[in-house]
Amino acid sequence: MRVELDEKEEFPWAIMKDLADSDLFRIFIPEEYEGLGGGCLDLCLVVEELSRVCAGIAVSYAAVSLGVIPLLEYGTEEQKRKYLPDIADGKKLAAFAITEPTAGSDIGAIKTTAERVKEGYIINGTKQFITNGGEAEIYTVIALTDKARGARGASALLVEKDTPGFSFGKKEKKMGIRVSSTRELIFRNCLVPEENLIGREGMGFIITMKLFDQSRPGIGAQAVGLAQGALEAAVGYARQRIQFGHPIISLQAVQHMLADMAIQVEAARALVYAVARTVDSGARNVSEESAMAKVFASDVAMKVTTDAVQIFGGPGYMRDYPIEKMMRDAKITQIYEGTNQVLRNAIAIELRKRKGIRE
Numbered sequence: 001m002r003v004e005l006d007e008k009e010e011f012p013w014a015i016m017k018d019l020a021d022s023d024l025f026r027i028f029i030p031e032e033y034e035g036l037g038g039g040c041l042d043l044c045l046v047v048e049e050l051s052r053v054c055a056g057i058a059v060s061y062a063a064v065s066l067g068v069i070p071l072l073e074y075g076t077e078e079q080k081r082k083y084l085p086d087i088a089d090g091k092k093l094a095a096f097a098i099t100e101p102t103a104g105s106d107i108g109a110i111k112t113t114a115e116r117v118k119e120g121y122i123i124n125g126t127k128q129f130i131t132n133g134g135e136a137e138i139y140t141v142i143a144l145t146d147k148a149r150g151a152r153g154a155s156a157l158l159v160e161k162d163t164p165g166f167s168f169g170k171k172e173k174k175m176g177i178r179v180s181s182t183r184e185l186i187f188r189n190c191l192v193p194e195e196n197l198i199g200r201e202g203m204g205f206i207i208t209m210k211l212f213d214q215s216r217p218g219i220g221a222q223a224v225g226l227a228q229g230a231l232e233a234a235v236g237y238a239r240q241r242i243q244f245g246h247p248i249i250s251l252q253a254v255q256h257m258l259a260d261m262a263i264q265v266e267a268a269r270a271l272v273y274a275v276a277r278t279v280d281s282g283a284r285n286v287s288e289e290s291a292m293a294k295v296f297a298s299d300v301a302m303k304v305t306t307d308a309v310q311i312f313g314g315p316g317y318m319r320d321y322p323i324e325k326m327m328r329d330a331k332i333t334q335i336y337e338g339t340n341q342v343l344r345n346a347i348a349i350e351l352r353k354r355k356g357i358r359e
């Protein structure tokens, strides 16, 4: 089924309904808003399990939490009561939008504006590559409320799908996670009421950073799930593929590849869970650890899925098996929510600043 979904590139509404019926959208929402009150680790466990089978389904699910976390952290009671119960029920999906055509890694370069007027804010601009774009009902959008203040002039606003002036651009045709929807968001004189501001004006980047601290372990979990799925498929195939009169799993070259894959998956899982627990502990500065979990696990996913294709040999290269899809899907985990290069920069900056390291 995942192969069929991947080929059709259609948003998996039927599966989203199954996830809703299984109460999985309640996991990351507090009990007072119809949720189950879980934390980062609970979310990671769900994302990992979904990714073991299909990372495209997993990201469609996880992107809802991206749209929601700013609301959980900085939203008013009124905003939470208005939006969270429907999301917990799975009746509405959410999304988060900061990236623009000229502002990817350099999020400080965003140009979308939200001009303050008597009735609220008028948004103008285009967001690019937004997961759940077009499918979600609720969007957390980062826009400049004060262009002169640069990064300090960005704010987070909630925009509902049917707001006049808000439309969608083309759906991207992707290398992997094809079942997920990635679209442009277009704002042309889109008026949102004042009460849709999350937090205060000027907090847009603080909200974004806090969000990524909490969400990056989720990308790590997506990567762990992908790698685990690929490892299991490779072991299964190596057990039954006969060459030179024996299953290829009896060849030491293959055994060592599988062993290395298993070691990497376990190490990535341990790091992701540890960081998720740190996030759940309420620790204040988790940026470095969150980045490490994302970078390490995504590099593992890329390596393990590539090696899994190798173990499958020729059939691994064919679309009849899901293994080439896993390799395609893994690539994105090294790119979104901060590319691995940019996150390595951030980790190195923290190391340079760290006190207590002997000269």
Ligand SMILES: Cc1cc2nc3c(=O)[nH]c(=O)nc-3n(C[C@H](O)[C@H](O)[C@H](O)COP(=O)(O)OP(=O)(O)OC[C@H]3O[C@@H](n4cnc5c(N)ncnc54)[C@H](O)[C@@H]3O)c2cc1C
Binding pocket: 063, 095, 096, 097, 098, 099, 103, 104, 105, 106, 128, 129, 130, 131, 132, 174, 182, 332, 335, 336, 337, 338, 339, 340, 341, 342, 345
């Ligand atoms: C499928 C998909 C889904 C996405 N979903 C969302 C979403 O839901 N919401 C959202 O807001 N965004 C989303 N994004 C955007 C994503 O986060 C960005 O694509 C990503 O941050 C990289 O930005 P960019 O594509 O503009 O690459 P660029 O920033 O142009 O980077 C290009 C290359 O240059 C390197 N580079 C850039 N700056 C540096 C530097 N300072 N040091 C070292 N190397 C550097 C990068 O690592 C990369 O290799 C999504 C993207 C994709 C592809």
